[in-house]
Amino acid sequence: MPEATITFPILGENFSINPSSTYTIFGRELNWYGAIIAFGFLLAALYVTRRSKVFGLTADNIMDMLIISVPIAVISARLYYVVFNFSQYSDNPLDIIKIWEGGLAVYGGVIGGVLGVFIYSRIKKIPMAPVLDIGAFGLLIGQAIGRWGNLINREAFGVMTDVPWKMGLETAAGTYYFHPAFLYESLWNLIGFVLLHFYSKRRRYDGQMFLLYVAWYGLGRFWIEGLRVDSLYLFGTGIRVSQLLAGLSLLAALTILIRNRVKKSHNPEDMYVFSAARNKELSGEEQEHAEDRE
Numbered sequence: 001m002p003e004a005t006i007t008f009p010i011l012g013e014n015f016s017i018n019p020s021s022t023y024t025i026f027g028r029e030l031n032w033y034g035a036i037i038a039f040g041f042l043l044a045a046l047y048v049t050r051r052s053k054v055f056g057l058t059a060d061n062i063m064d065m066l067i068i069s070v071p072i073a074v075i076s077a078r079l080y081y082v083v084f085n086f087s088q089y090s091d092n093p094l095d096i097i098k099i100w101e102g103g104l105a106v107y108g109g110v111i112g113g114v115l116g117v118f119i120y121s122r123i124k125k126i127p128m129a130p131v132l133d134i135g136a137f138g139l140l141i142g143q144a145i146g147r148w149g150n151l152i153n154r155e156a157f158g159v160m161t162d163v164p165w166k167m168g169l170e171t172a173a174g175t176y177y178f179h180p181a182f183l184y185e186s187l188w189n190l191i192g193f194v195l196l197h198f199y200s201k202r203r204r205y206d207g208q209m210f211l212l213y214v215a216w217y218g219l220g221r222f223w224i225e226g227l228r229v230d231s232l233y234l235f236g237t238g239i240r241v242s243q244l245l246a247g248l249s250l251l252a253a254l255t256i257l258i259r260n261r262v263k264k265s266h267n268p269e270d271m272y273v274f275s276a277a278r279n280k281e282l283s284g285e286e287q288e289h290a291e292d293r294e
Helices: 032-050 059-083 093-097 106-124 128-146 148-153 181-202 208-225 241-262 272-293
Strands: 005-007 022-025 028-031 167-171 174-178
Touching: 022 032, 028 032, 032 059, 032 128, 032 148, 059 106, 059 128, 106 128, 106 241, 128 148, 128 181, 128 208, 128 272, 148 181, 181 208, 208 241
Parallel strands: none
Antiparallel strands: 005 167, 022 028, 167 174
């Protein structure tokens, strides 16, 4: 329903919007979805850069990591979508590269982002866990904002419903009301970001924030994906791919978190932020000694 008028009865009977999914700059038509994702990425980059020192990283570390991770994440998000929706591209394989026409999957992007962090960590010889920790916040910010692009495109909505906060799509054939699944996920990610932001001040080991992100997002996505009418399915089965992945990642993250809580004793001073500070201090002392010898 790309041209449907959007209504939210809870905001009033006369409330309605009919935004275009595109805009024009210098005669070139662009998608609002891409602009919204870019805005989310910008805010995420600003936040993680500002808080990088808390995890023992520098702004340069963040920028270098993004240069490697973002292209891999975009490619992975596209491949994830194409693999589980291949019938759409089987007759025209060249359409696979047309990402500007839509077709990116969040979980594919997350998987690609983690792969990018792994590559970056190996190249720079920096532990992967603290980079994933700070990256979790960027993912939550980007996902919370990026989901609003689904509203513009009239997509990622749930099954028909009559709940008070329902979303209406008005067409010539009538008005139909659905669960605003995009809104559920945006709010879920926003709440997760706020909770993890404050809890990060009490973290006890590297990787804890990323595990909490995986568990939190997996829990929300498992529920929300079950409401959606546009899910990707596992090769013709009735299994929703993202719901399955959300459930498995939730169980895996909870298992590791509980194991770390019950069976391991973590000393916060073993975290990378402290070892990085000690190494910086030692490097400073060595530099002072070198200058004294000169």
